Amino acid sequence: MSIWLLIFAMALVTFTIRYALYARANSITLPPKLEQALKFSAPCVLTAIWVPAIMMPQGELFISVSNPYLIGGLVAVAISIWQKSILLTIVTSMSCFFIYKLIILV
């Protein structure tokens, strides 16, 4: 029972954060400085997640050719800069990741 209560409470918390600004969208005008800074938010947050994820997959810095996450990540960076297509990036880099992990490293 307490699990359901917890799930409901967490849903309420995450929804409130999202909806709070939307609800008062007409009366809120963000300061122009904040609005300019916000365009950096998504790239910065995502990068703060994926850089450690590929460079320290086990929680410790692992810069090595035997780290498939790093190799796959570099492939993803290269493909994404080259083609700017998310789907192509995911498909190609995941293929490289698994081929590298299963065939080359074994």
Add this chain to the structure above:
Amino acid sequence: MLPHIKHLPQCWRVPLGFLLIDEVFAATYPRYLNNPTDGNNHWHYLGVGVAFYLSWNVATIIGIFFGTSIPGIETWGLDFAMSATFIGMVMPHLVNKPMIIAVVTSGSLALLTFDWPHKMGLVLSSLIGMAVGYYFEQATKTPPQSLTEEK
């Protein structure tokens, strides 16, 4: 998103707020930028959001019922999919120096603060990255006289 949804009634804002996640924003925001006069962009937003919500829940249910029946699945490295997706979302934004500096700052700090509790390192790295990008953009927009003279 605020300027784009403020013409909508609350009965639209509740579901759109509920569906808003990073990936929905990344998928629908370019449409708002490319078609600023299109009055039906919120339908695109809704469609993206519902598609993400359904596929997320379906995948979760499959995971709950079948995840344990595949031995060793946790060693496959499926979590790489998340990094690949994020890389694919971030790289197209790196079109100018402030954005590149912001992202490099954020990523480097995230490595240094990785072991901080409660993901505080992630939060701080992102905020500092944003601040650095913002200030660099301001600094390059109106270069001080002394700097231009040096060149």
